[in-house]
Amino acid sequence: MALAGALGYLGRSVRDKLRATLGGDDADVLLVTAHPDDECMFFTPTIRTLVERTGAAGGGPESAGDGCGVALLCLSNGDAAGLGAVREKELLEAAEGLGVPRDDVTVLNDERLQDGMRTTWPAKAVCGAVRREVERLRSKPLRRKRRLCTIITFDAGGVSGHPNHRACWEGVSELMRDTAFCRKHNIRAWTLRSEPLFLKYLGPFGAAARYLQHAYRPRLSAAAVCGLGGVSAAAWAMRAHESQMVWFRHFYLAFTTYTMVNILDPLVAMPT
Template sequence: MIHRIPSYILKVLTTSFVAWIILSTAIPQIMSKYSEQEIQTNVYKKATYPYNSITSPTPLPIQNSTVYFIIGHPDDEVMFFSPSLVEIAKPKNGNDVKLVCFSTGDSVHESMGRIRSEELRQSARILGIDSDNVTILDTFKDGMNVTWDSNEIRDTLKDIVGVGKSQRPVVLITFDENGVSYHPNHISLYLGTVNFIKTYKNSDYKLFVLKSLTFWEKYSFTLLTNVELFVDHISRWIFNNIEIDINISFFTKSDIPNLSSIKFYSDLNMLSVSYAAMCYGHYSQMVWFRYGWLVLSRYLTFNHLIQLN
């Protein structure tokens, strides 16, 4: 009986992944042929083909903005933020996306810093971020036992982001107070970015943080996402055609989006880009346990950003 457990787990994961492909990719692509007038007529107004997007709320509230993803190490942009980063960077949203990495990832040895910095630029290109929009700092030491000074982070963001009214809305995105597995560098970025927002509150910047997932949710693969996608599809098909004032959907539509929370769900195309950015872009980090992360981590298919007031 015991020797059959790994086989059983493999079957569950395979079935879940196939179901996820159907729910996240196949069904939306099929439905777009009936909902997108440009696809129906083969007459296109823009230079880009209509993308499928699964976000809540819809449409995406972050548009035509300058967006700064504030990360601690090269590979954070893929391992934790890829669903939101890829979605926000889609041309249809009109955003200018920038990466600000506060270390070179030199915890093992300082010579690794140059390698990982170049890998971040390579990963950014795969994710659709121009190298000119990638800022890598070498003044903050990478380490699980290192806490970065909040005021230094605040002052650094002042130099990079600037202070005052901007021509475009400015959005800052970083980790939450738990920093994904309580990493001290990530938590420092949260505290430093909040410090920046509080100090220069008249600048009217928006701050979103990535909600840290519990252990079981973090390694739930596509299981939880499948439940949410299934409920959403069913609620749309059934209740959109019947005048019942009920909402059981995980993806709430609203004419005035609620900016307090945004959920991002990857499809197979977005996940493929994330895999390429991690496996090819961050090759030095692809030790054996990283492959387990790529298979099981929910962060590669789901992001929950929460706006802080």
């Protein structure tokens, strides 16, 4: 408990640094995920750090603040079990609880991007979806005033190894290779670091270990830290995903480091 509390205090101290690294108030932030519930299972510290106002605490809609504007693009509606329509509604509620307005949440139901462990998503389809969302966001009058566009998604490992997660990275990487488009919208991209299994389920101990490792090389990455506040917020948001609340989700939320610490690395797309 003491360690988790210390992480929460640390989170408040690094909040401004993360915002500045990602562009601060001068940036649009677009989070690209694969499925409804990815946002709370993996990205809660990042979302909370970017959106919550100074002094906000706990989970639920009251935590939504006047921090950075975050939009969410979910590339599928999670229809693997035929619950796509239900999961879309759940995502809107969960995202709003984390501080992302419903109007800034886009959920796709593209036949090329269907939820499934055996489903291969074409990188071009993912790239096209992200490109269209960037253009849509940048067309809004308030967002046009912002200088940067920051995209955040999974890394090549996809955190859990899910092929749909990895496809997010592949598609965003392809977009980043379009230098003309990226220059036009001043796009930067960051990826959520996949943690080794021995750290992934050590709760506050794993979160502290990961942050300390980051602190030794801060120029190479960015950190979002929440402590117990992240666990609480993720649990609140996950309850909105009622159709997905099987027993092991409770275990995951209680012990994963991803509800406490996110380490983000810059995405440098290599030419093909």
